[in-house]
Amino acid sequence: MLSNNLKLAWHFYKQEYQSSHQRLLRWIQGILLLFIITLSQSSISIQAYLDHNLQSLLGADAVLSQKAELTPSQHTEVIEITDDMVITQHIKTTLTHNGQWQQAKLKAVGEHYPLQGELLTSTALKEKGMPTFAAPKNGHIWLDARILASLSLNIGDHLQLANQQFLVSRILQHEPDRLMEGHTVDMRAMINLQDMKALNFSPDLIHYRYLLAATPAQVNNLIKWQENNLPAAEIRHKNGNHPLALFWQRTENFMGLASIILFFMAAIAVNQLTQVHMKKDQYFSAICMSLGASNSTGIQVSFFKWFIGLLLLLPVVVLLSACSHWLIVNWLQETFADMQWQWHAKSALVSISAVVTIFAVFHAPVWLSLRNNSVANLFADKSKGLSHWLSKISSLIVLSAVTITYSDNALLTMMMVAATLFTIILMILISWSTLTLGEKFTQNFSGLVPFSLFMMKQRLVSKSTQILGIGLCAFLLLFTLMLLKDLGATMSSYQRQHDGNVMISQATKPQMQFIENWAKEQKIAVRQAKPYMYAKLIEINQQSLSKFSDKPSDSLATFSRAIRLHWTEQVPQNNKVIDGQWWQPNSENWQQVSIEEEVMTDLGLAIGDWLTFFIGQEEIKFQITASHVFKPGAGSITFWVQMPPTALAHIQAPHYNMASIELDSQQWPLLANLWQKFPSLRMISLKEMTDLFDRMLAMITKVISGFSLMIILLAGVVILASINALESKEKKKNSIIMSFGFTRSTCLKLNIIEWLVTASITATGAILGTYFTGLLIYQSQFSLNYQPDFVWLIATLATILCLVTGLGIYASRSNLKSSVKQLMADT
């Protein structure tokens, strides 16, 4: 029985293979599978890479890292818990040579270094690295090859660091403990620990790192000890997470949001096609039943037919995704150096079965419609109501499930869903009101336009599904393109908009005082200068941060390190309070903070919550009394967390400044003096910054372009599907019109008018939806000023719609191949 049904299914699969409803379904399934499989394969490759990286690049069993040195008693306690310890010190500094400068990460190591793994150095640029078992000698410095190039240095030269001479003696090829650096592109230099002391940097600028050898049990003890004694310190161990894992997961989740959009479109397309599939399968099932088969035969054949289709699609999809995965891995190798292409069969299987299940749910209405039907029912084709709603509801359930799975950035997800809902409602309203009013006003005119409006109004339900499908596609496409364009434009116009062309991200109090005087002398404009101190969030409402939320988000990732805490009496000019109450001047109550809105949403905070920060050497509690957002136009330096200045009297911690200054081209060489005096000053020039942006932009452009391509492909499929769904109805309508004595060209004209009306309704909806979405998402998610360029928007939309109308008219030309004769033959 089963094998019989399988044979039947195979037979019908082959017969329907070329028909458009099956071809469209294959396209949808193919595109979505390709996207999801490639995404999951790439993500697993990266995770595997990160894991391998963690095992081989930690340079220790555990690493404890913090801004201050361990006190002698803490030091002994750690040594007691663990087997061995090596101390390294780190500082961001600027090296100068012959009036040139270069920022670098300077690492100071002792005689014991390295603890685990191999330190590779060489004495010539092209030489292979040799294992090295000692630290640089006093007065020596080892440099990364890139510094040699950028400062035009050779081995044996001397360079200057804070008025001391160092001999460049070796080239640094590989450090076994680089993992903690993350994947910064900072250039690297290494000196002896004793030289570090002699350089006499302010202690609060130095970062201390303790490389520890320990058994897993000892590591666990260490973690417990750290939680109790050094809550603000960062700890990494071989059984834990890679520092980049969180970052990567966020990226992945953002891609997840992108896949929600694709699923959305696929759902629309499948939904449109379901009507056709239902009709065909019902007809077939009715024939089977009239020949005495049970009604499960129809369902089985329909299911097998669907399944065979998917099964035969899989080899092609798997092959294609293997290729695109290979391309992506190649591209990622620029960032993750020795990443390897590898096929992960198990994960492919998991993602395939997940997507197949989702497709099954999308398709389920067809099978359900076959279930409760009798022969008479099926032939009469009256099973509309229930299965119609079932199909809508099942799609909704799947979409919400996908959305919930990917709700990394809750705010962004909510915004996207809200924007989509808004657009849907808007488009329903627009199509209803345009058609109703249009029909009313044109009632007394003769011509084809009033007739088209009348017909569309009469067929509002089926027409509005089509309008919705196409409209949502146009909206998503337009929004993606707008975002792509605006991100690009913002990056390139950064030069003009930016206030100041040198950004100082960390200057100590004496450094800042010096800079201010120096700027006055040299007639350099200081655009902004804002004070801050470092604070590490450790508890929210008495609950430790790690337990508070296990979902990754932008904010949480940042809060795992110390953040900058700003103090100010007034609301800063580039901020706006949107919730709660800002403090009164000289407020007695100093334990209050204002938190940025997005951070509030991401961490699920509310006004009145208590936050515990670790500042300096103590824990300090603050209550959230206000929430602020960034307001463009008054400088770009803004802070997530701000407190009243009265708090300063109660907190012992170093103060720093963020500032931006503006130099003209002749003044650039002056920076060399500044850096020679303060090698640890964190300062970045616009050129370096734009380089960074350019790299980011190139990456974003690639990702968004790939994504747009997917959307464009799917949009095409949705349009074709929505035409396919209405094809039989359209054919009949055209035949009937011809039976009234009209020619085919009248039908064509009607068709064109109908598409133009559809396009205009869609256009209005898409433009308004895009505008609203931009309003919601731009500032908060991409820190972009939202200044929609309506000329560009309308031009782009016009292009999209010309393509839509063209494609629509082209694809519906088969509807015109109808004749009165068909009406006679139709029995």
Place this chain on the structure above:
Amino acid sequence: MSNYIELKKISQSFNTNDATITLFNDLNLVISQGESYAITGPSGAGKSSLLMLISGLEEPTSGQGIYVDVEQKKTLKELRNDIGFIFQQFHLLPELTALNNVALPLKLRGDKNAMAKAKVWLDKVGLAHRVDHKPSELSGGEQQRVAIARALVFEPKFIFADEPTGNLDQKSATEIANILFTCCQENNAALVLVTHSETLAARAQHKYLLADRQLNQTVSPSDLDTNNIVQVASC
């Protein structure tokens, strides 16, 4: 004399991949406005195809068709504006109410009184109380009445009906036939009817049989009574 359609020495054949099917040869026929015609014949004889040729929607393989309109000779292509169709499957648009279905051809022609005229016609076919019902809420007989109203509402000079009662029971069939004949007569429209039903064919003024590639007129004995029966129906 009123307007008429004349077919002279018409032949129709189709080339399929392995053979040529000839439906009929050298066929002659005149359809005059205001009169009724019935065409019967076995299935596959080519009745529906003949209907397409008469109405000018398809071209014959050979032969000539002319349309004489107020003493003017025209080609059959120019007949287009003056024809209406009624089908076995009714073919109403399911999304439209009965009234809107009837108003459809008038709206397409830009008639401002479309709705009022449609209402009058629905009244004529006895469906004044069902104007706002969708086709799915109407019985087959009722749907066919709507279809008749739709075909006649724009007052075409020639009505073509392909088995208009083929899907109906005896009682409804009789009702539909009554309406069809009276309405066409009142409108002074020609009615060309294809049917398998002898009783229906018998009510036409002219009866033809299409068989063996020939069209032959058959004389019906009840010719003279038809009009009397018809008067039972209202139009």
